[in-house]
Amino acid sequence: MTFNKDADISGNRVRRAGAGRATGVAVGGVGGIGLLILLVVQLLGGNAQDIDLSGLTGTNQAEYAPGEGEESLVDCLDGADANERVECRMQATALSLDAFWETTLPDQAGIPYELPGFELFTAQVSTACGAATSAVGPFYCPPDRTVYLDTSFFAELSGKFGAEGGPLGELYVVAHEFGHHIQNQLGTMDAVNRTGTGPTSDAVRLELQADCYAGMWVRGAVETKDANGNSYLLAPTQQEVEQALSAAAAVGDDHIQETFSGQVQPDTWTHGSSVQRQNWFVTGYNEGTLTACDTFAVSGDQL
Known part of the structure; x- marks a missing residue:
């Protein structure tokens, strides 16, 4: 998707880990970080809590704080910057996602939207779910309610995984991770069994639902606006939607x-699977509702 060049994306919405960022064990313990890397290195949207064996609880949310050396993206000012630079694109995407869910979550679920953290890092990062490297891929950490992403993943997505590439493919990745935050807010993560595997497992249903939530945002993104009433994004073309579908297929198991x-x-x-991930993204894009994205309400052959 193309950002409106006049959209205001300034501010401190996204953080960038600086050289002083600690990389040791974060609050809550590392747990199975080796298993985390082995599992998520091949998958998009890793949920770090799924394999943390230290029993992370909600109390960690208050204990975790950003490390020293973080920087905000103060040089990202407008949509033109977002169209030119990937870091600015991440900030603009977060702002659009915030605007979308700030309206959608109260309207459809009756609860207020709580802003997740969003941190860009290079090589390694310390989180409330433990230390992680870029090999983990983008992930959401429930205890500190933060999305972590090394933008070098986008080159991996097309170079190693065969995705078509393009901005909407990148934006889909971010929207998927924000989808995990919505699940966290709704209590879905705590209500399901994330330890199983297989095409109809709760773990797969959780990921497909996050894909569906990403599709919901793409559908409504053109309606998200900055404080001045400027739309953050222009309506997606069919070719751009294909970019997102290509990214979804590339990270199918x-x-x-x-x-x-x-x-x-x-x-x-x-x-x-690739087909499952594409189908649920399309469901969110076509239907635009949390109800339509209830992957836990359908039978296995409907996944």
């Missing part, structure tokens, strides 16, 4: 397994 091992093992899936 079956595609990744076929690409890197030559074997597809559905019983090990944790995020869903």
Whole structure:
């Protein structure tokens, strides 16, 4: 999608980890960080809490604080900057997602939207879910309610995973992670069994729902506006929607397994097949409601 060049994206919405950022064990303990890397290195939208064995609880939310050396993206001012620079694009995307969910969540779920943190990092980062490296890929950490992303992942997405590339493919990644925050707010994460695997497992349903929430935002993104009434984004073209669908397919469990091992093992899936991920993104895009995105209400053959 293309950002409106006149949109105001200034402010401190997104943080960038500086050189002084601590990289040791964060509050709550590391848990299974080795397993986390092995699992999520091949998957988009990793949920770090899923394999933290230290019993992270809500109390960690208050204990965690950003580390020293963080910087805000003060040089990202308008939509023109977002169209030219990936970091500014991340800030603009977060602002649009905030505007969308600030309206949608109260209207459709009856609860206020709480802004998640959003931090860009390079190489490694310390979080309330433990220390992580870029190999983990983008992830959402429930205890500190923050999305973490190394923008080098976008090159990996097209170079290693075969995605078409393009801005909307990048924006889909961010919207998916914000989708996990919505699940956290709604209590979905705590209500389901995230330890199982397979095409119809709760873990897969959780990821497909986040894809659906991403589709909801793409549908409504053109209506999100800055404080001056300027739309953050222009309406997506069909080609741009195809970029998002290509990104969704690239991170399907079956595609990744076929690409890197030559074997597809559905019983090990944790995020869903390419077709599943595309279908649920399209459902969110076409329907635009939380109800339509209830992946836990459908039978296995409807996933």
